[in-house]
Amino acid sequence: MIARRVHYAEFFGDAPAPDGYGVVVGNCQAESLRLVIASEQLPAVRIPAVHELDAAEASRLHALLAGASFLVSQPIRDDYRGLPLGTAQLRASLPSGARVVLVPAVRFAGLHPFQAVLRLPAFPEDPPLVAYHDVRTVAEAAGLSVPAHLPASAVRALADASVAELRRREALGLDVAASDLFSPVVEDLARTVNHPGNALFLPLGERIVEALGSPGRVVDPGRPILASVRAPLESWVVDAWNLDAAPRPEWIVAGETVSADAVRRAHLAYYAKRPALLAAVVDRMAPLLRTWSAAA
Structure with a gap:
């Protein structure tokens, strides 16, 4: 405190x-x-x-x-x-x-199309290790079948859907927009589905300064921001966007590497002990589960 x-x-x-x-x-x-x-x-x-x-x-x-x-x-x-x-x-x-x-709150699925962050009032406890749900792990826990990865067309479709939702919310009376900043897609746009990177924050900051009457200037902090948790950057996502970046299969949490399998096993155990929570997660993730199931 x-x-x-x-x-x-x-x-x-x-x-x-x-x-x-x-x-x-x-x-x-x-x-x-x-x-x-x-x-x-x-x-x-x-x-x-x-x-x-x-x-x-x-x-x-x-x-x-x-x-x-x-x-x-x-x-x-x-x-x-x-x-x-x-x-x-x-x-x-x-x-x-x-x-x-x-200003908008930003979520972008294009770099992490397997991921969801959920707020479930009846289940306030976050999953262990990382507070994100992976559609593949959820499907495994629920006895459902989804593939290990998506084709490039499905990756792009999920990205387009998240941008379309952002555009819808921007049209409700916001003063600055962010939805056009997700093209081209680059690695630094997002650390997780709800944590943008510097490639988003810096141009969005310029728009905010301008909207405030340009009394200052945007400040580059000289370091990655909102970067305490970084989700894996999987090879099929790199290929879908032809990114100039190396795939990274691990999570990085507070500077430490955490294997994706360690997260998967911890989350499977978490769901197994909480069947009501798993049912709620499956319900909330139903559209994403359908997208992944259709790619099987």
């Missing part, structure tokens, strides 16, 4: 916020966006991801917003997790004249 307060010292009021500060609110992607837009001309206070906030911290966020010059936010429904963290609720705490930019 002490380390957390130190990390978010400006948010908690343990260090002074810079003059003219703004706030970037959202899921795990929000801090990466803050990193690339924050500069002396466009200072932004580091805050926890929205799903990590408790009631006291939600109140602290509203107090911080009362003095903010801008808010960058992903769309968040009112009373998110029972707290006043909806985008409209946050916006209401801003001073008159503060700028607001709404």
Whole structure:
């Protein structure tokens, strides 16, 4: 808890916020966006991801917003997790004249077409080792049959579907778009299905800075961002996109290599002990399971 307060010292009021500060609110992607837009001309206070906030911290966020010059936010429904963290609720705490930019939360299946990240309220515990579900492991646990990999046409179709969904959400009133940034497909676009890479964050950051009136410039952090977890880059995916990258069959978690088989075995044991959860996962992943089954 002490380390957390130190990390978010400006948010908690343990260090002074810079003059003219703004706030970037959202899921795990929000801090990466803050990193690339924050500069002396466009200072932004580091805050926890929205799903990590408790009631006291939600109140602290509203107090911080009362003095903010801008808010960058992903769309968040009112009373998110029972707290006043909806985008409209946050916006209401801003001073008159503060700028607001709404940005998309991004998921892209093109580099990891086997993967899903699920939020199941009845089953809040994440799978072991990595918090992602692999359609092949889920199928194995459920006694279903899917192939080990997809043809290139199916990889591209899943990528197109995720971009189409992103485009649909952008059309609901967002201020910047990201859906056109997934062409051409390169390795650095995504670490996992819901963790974009620098190749997405830097151009998206440029658009946010422009939407804020271009008071600053995009900042390249000089390192991979949102990279604590990297899913395997499988050879058939490399071939589907003709990537200039070597296949990597292992996970990388907090800098350590974790074999895909170790994840598979841990997840099979996890599902075996939780049949109700497995049923819920199969239900949520039904469209992806159908796509994979059709390729068998």
